Amino acid sequence: MINISRQGMILIIYTVPNSAYLWIYNCRDMHGIKGISGKVAGFFRLSGELSRFAGRYFAEVWKPPFEIRELLHQCYSVGNRSFPLVGITGFIIGLVLTLQTRPTLQEFGAVSWIPSMVGISIVREIGPVIIALVCAGRVASGIGAELGSMRVTEQIDAMEVSGTNPFKFLVVTRITATTLMVPVLVIFGDVLALYGSFLIEHLKGNVSFQLYFNQVFNSLEFSDLIPDTVKTFFFGLAIGLVGCFKGYYCAKGTVGVGTAANTAVVAASMLIFILDFIAVLISDIFYEL
Amino acid sequence: MSRENTITPVLPVREAEEEVVIRIKDLRKSFGDNHVLNGFNMELHQGENLVIMGKSGSGKTVMIKCLVGLMQPDSGSIEVMGKDIIKLDRTALDLLRADIGFLFQGSALYDSMTVRENLEFSLRRHKERFKDRADTETLVLEALKSVGLSHATALMPAELSGGMKRRVALARTLIMNPRIILYDEPTSGLDPITAKEIIELMRIIQARYRTSALIITHDVDCARVISDRMILLVDGINYAEGTYRELQRSADPQVKAFFK
Ligand SMILES: Nc1ncnc2c1ncn2[C@@H]1O[C@H](COP(=O)(O)OP(=O)(O)OP(=O)(O)O)[C@@H](O)[C@H]1O
Ligand SMILES: [Mg+2]
Numbered sequence: 001m002i003n004i005s006r007q008g009m010i011l012i013i014y015t016v017p018n019s020a021y022l023w024i025y026n027c028r029d030m031h032g033i034k035g036i037s038g039k040v041a042g043f044f045r046l047s048g049e050l051s052r053f054a055g056r057y058f059a060e061v062w063k064p065p066f067e068i069r070e071l072l073h074q075c076y077s078v079g080n081r082s083f084p085l086v087g088i089t090g091f092i093i094g095l096v097l098t099l100q101t102r103p104t105l106q107e108f109g110a111v112s113w114i115p116s117m118v119g120i121s122i123v124r125e126i127g128p129v130i131i132a133l134v135c136a137g138r139v140a141s142g143i144g145a146e147l148g149s150m151r152v153t154e155q156i157d158a159m160e161v162s163g164t165n166p167f168k169f170l171v172v173t174r175i176t177a178t179t180l181m182v183p184v185l186v187i188f189g190d191v192l193a194l195y196g197s198f199l200i201e202h203l204k205g206n207v208s209f210q211l212y213f214n215q216v217f218n219s220l221e222f223s224d225l226i227p228d229t230v231k232t233f234f235f236g237l238a239i240g241l242v243g244c245f246k247g248y249y250c251a252k253g254t255v256g257v258g259t260a261a262n263t264a265v266v267a268a269s270m271l272i273f274i275l276d277f278i279a280v281l282i283s284d285i286f287y288e289l
Numbered sequence: 290m291s292r293e294n295t296i297t298p299v300l301p302v303r304e305a306e307e308e309v310v311i312r313i314k315d316l317r318k319s320f321g322d323n324h325v326l327n328g329f330n331m332e333l334h335q336g337e338n339l340v341i342m343g344k345s346g347s348g349k350t351v352m353i354k355c356l357v358g359l360m361q362p363d364s365g366s367i368e369v370m371g372k373d374i375i376k377l378d379r380t381a382l383d384l385l386r387a388d389i390g391f392l393f394q395g396s397a398l399y400d401s402m403t404v405r406e407n408l409e410f411s412l413r414r415h416k417e418r419f420k421d422r423a424d425t426e427t428l429v430l431e432a433l434k435s436v437g438l439s440h441a442t443a444l445m446p447a448e449l450s451g452g453m454k455r456r457v458a459l460a461r462t463l464i465m466n467p468r469i470i471l472y473d474e475p476t477s478g479l480d481p482i483t484a485k486e487i488i489e490l491m492r493i494i495q496a497r498y499r500t501s502a503l504i505i506t507h508d509v510d511c512a513r514v515i516s517d518r519m520i521l522l523v524d525g526i527n528y529a530e531g532t533y534r535e536l537q538r539s540a541d542p543q544v545k546a547f548f549k
Binding site for chain 1: 357389391
């Protein structure tokens with residue numbers, strides 16, 4: 001019991017600083033400038049370029065031709081690529097979270113709170129963020145590498161010359177696909193996480209399926225769920241945007257493709273945390289009103 | 290079988306030669322401090338095979354990328370069939386590009402698509418243009434047949450050899466029935482025999498479709514066989530111009546270096 005929760009702690013303590021370090025390391029790598037001022041300058045330049053890229057996406061997404069077939073294909077590919085990983089991650093989060101919370105609540109004699117507590121934390125925060133991070137690792141890197149190698153081997157140029165707008169065909173479809181699919185994947189992951197949590201409660205506390213999920217849904221209010229669902233669309237948008245941006249403007253050579261895939265994951269993860277923080281701030285303001 | 294017997298230079302078509310299909314004037318392009326093109330001039334005539342030779346990194350690819358609007362030049366003018374490429378909007382540019390075939394240096398086949406889909410992809414935005422010619426299926430087979438790869442429709446690019454890739458890429462430009470074909474190093478990275486086959490193919494295409502061709506190469510054999518006229522690109526300008534024989538006889542050391 002205690003063993004598992006300690007491993008969970010170690011995992012978190014290890015992962016967070018490690019990804020922060022990777023990000024800082026990559027910042028230096030990307031711009032070839034040293035020192036804090038260089039990093040800050042690089043960060044702002046990157047943000048500026050990324051928002052211009054986003055602007056171009058929003059300008060072009062409404063204009064025909066709509067590459068519907070390619071969009072469906074990309075939706076399928078995003079879902080297909082991530083759903084096993086998202087499912088397993090979700091399920092394990094549910095298990096671990098319940099196992100970790102149980103002993104503490106037992107001390108206070110509040111085990112019956114587990115469904116509401118775990119339910120709220122999974123649906124409102126942990127589920128969306130962790131599953132978006134998993135998607136960032138899986139999808140953003142995939143898109144970065146794919147578009148990067150298309151750029152390096154001049155396939156994007158070939159598309160342009162053949163009269164198909166590569167930005168519409170490759171970028172718009174992929175960003176739209178991740179924006180639509182990440183929320184679906186988050187819901188899928190949430191369901192499995194809740195099921196994992198239920199399994200533990202069922203085994204340890206003999207709670208029935210109906211009782212467990214009744215409690216979960218009683219504690220969740222519909223007005224709580226809206227901002228949490230809306231933010232997953234933004235997570236999806238961020239994953240698609242960063243992956244496509246890194247790939248589309250990939251530096252020449254195979255090293256460029258590797259860097260594109262790598263930095264796409266780091267930047268997308270960072271953006272997810274920032275967006276999550278903003279989402280929490282905004283919903284907090286509405287809560288106060 | 291000696292090469293001289295099998296391949297003879299295509300004679301320039303005299304009466305049509307007057308019409309200029311591409312005219313480049315004073316083209317300049319720099320990347321930061323790297324001044325790649327410094328006032329390059331060129332004219333391509335109807336039905337002509339013009340070879341551009343230059344060292345690696347001399348800006349040949351940059352020049353033809355400017356020519357189809359893949360890169361913006363810093364200054365200068367580019368006219369293709371009477372239209373100024375730099376001033377065209379997207380729709381007009383796409384329309385014009387349908388008349389220009391571009392064979393990329395590395396073939397640039399879409400590697401997530403089969404050979405058939407690669408060929409069909411060029412047609413998808415130009416359906417009206419081919420309504421009266423034939424259906425897509427026939428066009429694809431016809432184009433593949435003309436490069437001798439009718440059997441390869443279902444293969445993926447990863448399953449093709451370098452020479453086959455080059456042929457498929459050629460078929461992909463031919464399917465559009467272009468008036469001008471730009472070849473970026475059609476023989477680079479191929480063994481001499483395959484290279485000769487590709488050159489032969491280019492000549493057959495030129496004779497059958499009456500296209501004008503701009504051929505970028507540093508393969509002297511290729512230049513000798515296919516060129517009506519040649520331009521040497523040195524230091525970002527058209528350093529020397531003339532037929533293969535004229536340039537071969539030149540006493541200029543820079544020119545001589547190419548023919549060693
Ligand atoms: N996108 C780019 N950004 C910066 N520099 C570039 C870019 N494209 C080309 N260059 C530079 O322009 C110069 C000419 O490149 P280009 O690809 O035209 O050479 P090339 O004549 O085609 O050579 P090769 O025969 O090897 O293909 C090179 O020095 C290259 O570094
Ligand atoms: Mg080149």
